[in-house]
Amino acid sequence: MPRSKVWDVIICGAGIGGAIAAEVLAAKGFTTLLLEKHTIPRYKVCGGAVSQEFVDRFKLPDDIIARHVEYLVLHHIDHQVFEKKGRGACIWRANLDAFFTKNAVTAGATLKENSQVIAAHLDDDTYHVHTPNNRFRARTLIAADGVSSTILRCFGWNRFTSDDVAHTITHEIELGETTIARRFGDQHLHLYFGHRVSQMGYGWVFPKRKTVSVGWGCRLSLIRNITKSFTSFLDLLSEELEGGKLVRKAAHLIPAALRRRFGVGGLLAVGDAAGLVDPISGKGITYAATSGRLAAKVMIQALETETIPDAAAVYQSLLEKSLLNGLKSKKTIQTDIYRTEENIHRFLQLWLDNRATVIASSLW
Numbered sequence: 001m002p003r004s005k006v007w008d009v010i011i012c013g014a015g016i017g018g019a020i021a022a023e024v025l026a027a028k029g030f031t032t033l034l035l036e037k038h039t040i041p042r043y044k045v046c047g048g049a050v051s052q053e054f055v056d057r058f059k060l061p062d063d064i065i066a067r068h069v070e071y072l073v074l075h076h077i078d079h080q081v082f083e084k085k086g087r088g089a090c091i092w093r094a095n096l097d098a099f100f101t102k103n104a105v106t107a108g109a110t111l112k113e114n115s116q117v118i119a120a121h122l123d124d125d126t127y128h129v130h131t132p133n134n135r136f137r138a139r140t141l142i143a144a145d146g147v148s149s150t151i152l153r154c155f156g157w158n159r160f161t162s163d164d165v166a167h168t169i170t171h172e173i174e175l176g177e178t179t180i181a182r183r184f185g186d187q188h189l190h191l192y193f194g195h196r197v198s199q200m201g202y203g204w205v206f207p208k209r210k211t212v213s214v215g216w217g218c219r220l221s222l223i224r225n226i227t228k229s230f231t232s233f234l235d236l237l238s239e240e241l242e243g244g245k246l247v248r249k250a251a252h253l254i255p256a257a258l259r260r261r262f263g264v265g266g267l268l269a270v271g272d273a274a275g276l277v278d279p280i281s282g283k284g285i286t287y288a289a290t291s292g293r294l295a296a297k298v299m300i301q302a303l304e305t306e307t308i309p310d311a312a313a314v315y316q317s318l319l320e321k322s323l324l325n326g327l328k329s330k331k332t333i334q335t336d337i338y339r340t341e342e343n344i345h346r347f348l349q350l351w352l353d354n355r356a357t358v359i360a361s362s363l364w
């Protein structure tokens with residue numbers, strides 16, 4: 001049997017991190033294989049909220065934006081409601097991820113859908129990656145396969161512990177455009193805080209066009225009865241959601257802690273697989289995009305200069321310079337913010353006029 005070709009890089013997962021990494025590598029002429037277990041576009045549970053900075057940076061076309069956003073409404077369930085200016089957009093992840101994946105394919109990446117990676121190992125400086133029907137080989141490997149990363153588990157990395165992930169539940173509820181505008185505002189994201197909602201996390205209503213994503217999250221180790229907690233959050237919104245049609249339910253984990261390392265040799269982890277998520281807000285789209293780009297740049301240099309064994313160390317130092325300080329300081333204050341209702345209230349007050357990174361690094 002002829003041996004399969006050796007790709008410059010295999011990327012597992014065509015989410016934000018994987019698709020962006022694939023585009024950057026393929027555009028530089030490296031043979032890039034993007035393996036995705038689903039068919040693109042696929043539903044991905046997510047609030048889909050991104051900043052205007054993200055919209056501009058990636059030149060997102062208007063037709064994939066479900067709703068432009070101007071305000072963040074921060075509800076403390078037993079105290080005040082704060083309204084904060086915050087320009088951005090809400091996007092269905094199916095559309096956003098398909099946009100980035102199409103860019104990767106246009107740049108020259110090979111996309112293989114319905115290709116769930118089930119095993120991977122390193123042998124003789126070559127990465128071997130198996131799907132149920134195929135075996136692939138590559139000089140380098142990027143784990144972009146999300147919070148439960150199969151790739152990283154194949155290389156002996158642990159799963160995130162129940163202290164290090166938030167469990168979320170989402171209901172996609174169709175209400176109609178005018179009802180959404182009347183009940184939630186035309187350009188508003190709503191976040192609901194307080195221990196009656198979540199011990200360490202929050203609930204949210206993120207409007208798309210005709211549908212709202214109603215979600216709830218809490219640190220997994222603190223959840224006693226998930227159905228009861230989510231139902232009582234929905235009860236708080238019973239008037240606003242009245243007459244809505246439930247079109248989809250989904251549960252998913254969000255990492256709330258960084259990995260201790262972000263790669264080994266020529267294997268790099270990006271996005272949720274690496275734990276690169278804001279531990280306070282749970283936002284991870286920007287971090288996945290930034291780490292995807294960074295990992296691709298590191299791989300390009302490593303492939304060009306034949307320094308693949310050094311890739312993980314270079315990537316780690318670039319992450320330190322760009323993302324890690326902010327995420328680490330947010331992690332430091334996360335537990336304290338949610339310790340008392342007063343602390344939550346104080347955080348929301350500070351958040352009105354300050355970025356969370358500034359609160360974490362100097363104001364808390």
Ligand SMILES: Cc1cc2nc3c(=O)[nH]c(=O)nc-3n(C[C@H](O)[C@H](O)[C@H](O)COP(=O)(O)OP(=O)(O)OC[C@H]3O[C@@H](n4cnc5c(N)ncnc54)[C@H](O)[C@@H]3O)c2cc1C
Pocket residue numbers: 012013014015016017018035036037038044045046047048049050115116117118144145146147149150151168169170215252253254270271272273277282283284285286288
């Ligand atoms: C309920 C919820 C709401 C959220 N809301 C927001 C928000 O509003 N704003 C924000 O910024 N962030 C939000 N996040 C976080 C955000 O969704 C993630 O941080 C982001 O999706 C990470 O992107 P990623 O590319 O690392 O991984 P993912 O988006 O998880 O993509 C991983 C990809 O890998 C594929 N895959 C997985 N395993 C395999 C395998 N074995 N073989 C092949 N392919 C595989 C998956 O199908 C998927 O396409 C939310 C998360 C959740 C759960």
